[in-house]
Amino acid sequence: MPDTLRDLVDDLASPDPVVRDERAYAGLVQLVGSADLRAHDRTWLAAAMLERLRHARIEARAFAPLVLAALVQAGDFEAAWVPAVAAWYVEEQDLRGHDPELGWLHAVAHGADFFGTCGAAGVADPSALLDALAGRLVASTDFVWRDQEDDRVAHALALVLTHPDVDETTATNWLHHIRRLFASGSPGPVPPEASNTMRTLRSLHVALSQQPLHRGEPVTVAHTDLVREEIATVLHEVTPWSWRPLPRRA
Numbered sequence: 001m002p003d004t005l006r007d008l009v010d011d012l013a014s015p016d017p018v019v020r021d022e023r024a025y026a027g028l029v030q031l032v033g034s035a036d037l038r039a040h041d042r043t044w045l046a047a048a049m050l051e052r053l054r055h056a057r058i059e060a061r062a063f064a065p066l067v068l069a070a071l072v073q074a075g076d077f078e079a080a081w082v083p084a085v086a087a088w089y090v091e092e093q094d095l096r097g098h099d100p101e102l103g104w105l106h107a108v109a110h111g112a113d114f115f116g117t118c119g120a121a122g123v124a125d126p127s128a129l130l131d132a133l134a135g136r137l138v139a140s141t142d143f144v145w146r147d148q149e150d151d152r153v154a155h156a157l158a159l160v161l162t163h164p165d166v167d168e169t170t171a172t173n174w175l176h177h178i179r180r181l182f183a184s185g186s187p188g189p190v191p192p193e194a195s196n197t198m199r200t201l202r203s204l205h206v207a208l209s210q211q212p213l214h215r216g217e218p219v220t221v222a223h224t225d226l227v228r229e230e231i232a233t234v235l236h237e238v239t240p241w242s243w244r245p246l247p248r249r250a
């Protein structure tokens with residue numbers, strides 16, 4: 001095992017944001033994208049990141065999906081990665097974006113980046129990717145996102161919808177998680193997970209009305225009109241006093 005790789009992985013768990021983010025994470029991405037990392041080293045790195053998802057500290061857990069996303073971007077992928085990341089993603093309780101001492105944590109955004117990268121690469125079952133993202137949206141929490149997590153999740157959803165295996169059913173089935181959440185609402189303060197979900201769907205609706213990008217390049221989203229219509233229908237349930245849906249196209 002190259003000392004550089006092991007040192008970078010160790011530093012990726014550092015509470016110092018300069019060591020963790022600017023040095024370790026940046027170094028690992030560069031290493032993964034190079035030809036210097038051998039196949040068994042990549043396998044070791046992926047296993048280390050999956051184990052890191054169970055780390056006691058959030059700054060260690062939250063950066064593991066980004067390294068897995070870098071591996072996917074470089075052409076590596078194992079089917080077991082998706083359920084492992086999904087289990088952590090839905091259950092993660094520390095949803096802070098930026099912390100004054102620890103710097104960027106961003107578990108919600110980083111997990112979304114992993115699923116979005118898988119979708120853009122055309123790997124994994126797109127239904128599983130969409131369900132994982134929707135599962136994070138509706139999971140009960142006391143934390144209202146404030147650091148553009150909603151935009152990052154929306155972007156990930158758009159990227160998964162570019163997956164070549166997405167048909168009309170897959171493109172909209174994930175919304176049943178949202179419908180169930182909204183249907184369970186009652187008068188009173190809006191639960192944080194409902195607020196997070198509403199803002200994410202609005203961001204996705206806007207993105208699908210324009211030209212979604214992946215790494216700065218335009219991508220084609222399957223069944224865009226259908227998804228936008230379904231999102232509008234779902235959102236109308238929570239803002240019926242604001243606007244009226246247009247008649248569906250024949």
